[in-house]
Amino acid sequence: MNKSLEGKRVAILATNGFEQSELLEPRKALEAAGAKTQVVSPEKGHIKGWNHDNWGQEVPVDLALDSANASDFDALLLPGGVMNPDKLRMTPEAVQFVRQFFEAKKPVAAICHGPWMLVEAGAVRGRTITSWPSIQTDIRNAGGKWVDQEVVVDDGVVTSRKPTDIPAFNKKMIEEFGEGRHNTAR
Secondary structure: OOOOOOOOEEEEEOOOOEEHHHHHHHHHHHHHOOOEEEEEEOOOOEEEEEEOOEEEEEEEOOEEHHHOOHHHOOEEEEOOOOHHHHHHOOOHHHHHHHHHHHHOOOOEEEEOOOHHHHHHOOOOOOOEEOOOHHHHHHHHHOOOEEOOOOEEEEOOEEEEOOHHHHHHHHHHHHHHHHHOOOOOOO
């Protein structure tokens, strides 16, 4: 079994309305690779997933956002769903949490609508990004180059479009999280 992430701590920033498969499947892959994951949320207790067209299962919140510090983590996962990142981008503490990963040059993975948080944190300028197609204009307006590909890696940032991209997303996410900090100038 590949334990390439042994000793790595990964924050998963999410709130109610996260796309269930985009949190649960990457989390399972990260933990199988040896990472310790923690769901960080502005909510307390549990958050509820969205499963295609209906509410899905609840996931326990491991760490309240107001107690979270990006310096305690090696990498960040941003699951999508429409509601999840839309709520988080309106939460200044969530945006600052994401921004801290970029300031420290730590790897970040975002899928579907998750790249909205990259836009809000000011982290897409000059990067090639993919996402759910409906937010491509937001990415372009923020100075990023949007492409329609299964998975894109740009200097430690891994992005994918949708749940069917999860296998490729997980593979590249584990690879980038294993590499750690990216020290290029941006």
